[in-house]
Amino acid sequence: MHPFSFTKAPSTRAALEAGRRGGRYIAGGTTLVDLMRETVERPETLVDISGLPLDEVTVTERGGLRIGALVTMSEAAAHRKVRTLYPVVSQALELSASAQLRNMATIGGNIMQRTRCTYFRDVTADCNKREPGSGCAAREGVNRSHAILGTSEDCVATHPSDVAVAFAALEARVHLLGPGGERTVPFADFLLRPGGTPQREQALTRGELITSVEIPAYPRPLKSGYLKVRDRQSYEFALTSAAVALHIRGGVIREALVAAGGVGTVPWKLPAVERALIGERPSERLWAQAASPAADGAQPLEHNRFKVELLKRTVERQLRIVGDSK
């Protein structure tokens, strides 16, 4: 590990000032410290933000929810409003990591987490994300867990977060505070596709702090849920996943919000699937038909072709689970 200095921010203003000077925020520390141990990350200054007042879940004026960046994954998953209004968020969190990690890890840290690509985490391997211009060892290497959507010549790494898939489906917004003031970014624009600059992963400017993630209000009832397919049943990242939310009134689907995880370089929203559902009546035929474009545009690699079919089946199954639930 490289030497670094550590300071605990006594206030948001102090945190922003330290961030402006190049300090790196640390919240639960469950992933940043690992990356520092592996020397993938070498920040010179860590700014501990865990004492800042960003740890509440509040109902917005319009009836949506605002989840503070420092709310832990466990607290968010267990929160009564999160559980009743957006079960897809609770389920995505509960299927993430382990209970111990969820007790430490925060919502802000979760959406900021970096890829689990083994070549990114191995400092002896070529990785454009870690070392721009060095190449991508995953393209010709063992790429079973890698992305099939949103990839570029330079990077094929997946975004590993589960709750980010639920946020993408629900079209959440990320509230930021920086030296220049406050701003809000749609979740769809917050995590960046790799293109030719895979080292740029989020739409954050220097020193910006995530303050909360806001989920908009939707017509009620909104049935929702998260399905995660992985090699083992716990403590494992997704091979594929699907976040689905449906508003069904008078036997007709009026609102459909669908995104996939484990397959994209960012959480992958599925507008073609959503369009195929809206205005239709739930039926066995509809679930299969609507899920069929889920993998459109996929560019599989040597070892992850199976994800194309698995993705369609994951989405179909989760549409059925949510659509047929009481």
Ligand SMILES: Cc1cc2nc3c(=O)[nH]c(=O)nc-3n(C[C@H](O)[C@H](O)[C@H](O)COP(=O)(O)OP(=O)(O)OC[C@H]3O[C@@H](n4cnc5c(N)ncnc54)[C@H](O)[C@@H]3O)c2cc1C
């Ligand atoms: C063994 C293991 C298994 C895991 N499995 C899963 C899984 O199945 N699904 C899943 O989704 N995740 C999984 N994770 C990842 C885990 O969820 C993350 O480690 C955690 O959410 C990160 O939160 P943190 O608060 O600890 O972040 P930290 O480690 O403190 O920070 C992570 C990054 O976020 C930045 N950051 C933190 N807060 C802010 C903020 N408010 N504003 C701006 N930047 C900020 C930090 O600078 C840093 O770059 C796993 C992790 C481990 C170690």
